[in-house]
Amino acid sequence: MPGIVEGMMKVYARDCMSKAVVNLQATETETFEQLLEINVYLSANDVVQCAMVNLEWGKMALERFLLQKETSLSDDDVAEIGYFDLGFSIKALDVYCKNLVPTSPSIVKFAHAKKELAKRAFDMLLKKPQYITVLDVRRLRDVNYVWGRQAFEVMFAEKRRKGLRLTAAQSKVIVTMEHTDRKGNPKILHNCTLPVTGIRCVSMIITELAVFEVLPEGNGLLLREIAEGETVESVEAKTGAPFRVAADVGAFRTS
Numbered sequence: 001m002p003g004i005v006e007g008m009m010k011v012y013a014r015d016c017m018s019k020a021v022v023n024l025q026a027t028e029t030e031t032f033e034q035l036l037e038i039n040v041y042l043s044a045n046d047v048v049q050c051a052m053v054n055l056e057w058g059k060m061a062l063e064r065f066l067l068q069k070e071t072s073l074s075d076d077d078v079a080e081i082g083y084f085d086l087g088f089s090i091k092a093l094d095v096y097c098k099n100l101v102p103t104s105p106s107i108v109k110f111a112h113a114k115k116e117l118a119k120r121a122f123d124m125l126l127k128k129p130q131y132i133t134v135l136d137v138r139r140l141r142d143v144n145y146v147w148g149r150q151a152f153e154v155m156f157a158e159k160r161r162k163g164l165r166l167t168a169a170q171s172k173v174i175v176t177m178e179h180t181d182r183k184g185n186p187k188i189l190h191n192c193t194l195p196v197t198g199i200r201c202v203s204m205i206i207t208e209l210a211v212f213e214v215l216p217e218g219n220g221l222l223l224r225e226i227a228e229g230e231t232v233e234s235v236e237a238k239t240g241a242p243f244r245v246a247a248d249v250g251a252f253r254t255s
Contacts, residue, residue, distance in 0.1 A: 048083075062081070071099055074096075188205060224249060
């Protein structure tokens with residue numbers, strides 16, 4: 001390289017490797033190696049740019065990058081590399097997981113880059129059930145319904161193993177929910193069909209159709225309010241559990 005150009009590229013390489021490699025031909029491996037040696041800091045974007053010029057350069061840059069950020073690699077770094085290449089990003093994920101557990105926000109980022117990358121991160125999270133929260137379950141369900149279900153089952157099993165409940169009997173819990181599922185089937189049922197996360201801990205259920213008070217000691221439901229335009233019979237037809245009707249049952253507007 002001419003002296004001036006060489007000097008400029010060394011300055012580029014010292015501050016931003018991606019600016020330097022765009023001036024190289026894919027065959028100038030020796031020059032690339034020299035620039036890589038003087039670089040003091042690589043970014044995820046540098047790795048991608050190097051690989052776009054020459055895949056082998058990208059592998060070399062990735063190795064240096066992961067060594068530099070061995071204890072500080074972020075989920076953004078992994079996702080940015082994931083947009084370019086799955087194999088590169090899996091290597092980055094392995095380094096990331098040496099220090100951190102991939103939580104649901106990270107898995108969502110990975111899913112935008114590569115679904116396979118997100119799946120691998122999700123599998124790693126399942127191995128650490130103590131880190132899974134209810135919020136994680138909700139986020140994962142939005143990415144993949146099956147993942148959400150699996151995360152819930154693993155979280156629940158961990159709570160049960162430790163003798164814990166997801167809710168406490170002493171709490172006053174008010175549940176707001178849709179009265180039926182997408183197919184019109186009742187969601188308020190006489191018997192639970194999902195794993196029980198707490199026993200007799202709900203105090204009130206509020207839906208778009210009705211308000212139920214949950215009576216203590218397992219004495220069932222008491223209908224307190226009905227949405228305008230609904231009747232006791234219409235609510236009963238969409239409810240999968242028996243209930244009593246309060247003497248002073250009221251009405252509420254839904255809009």
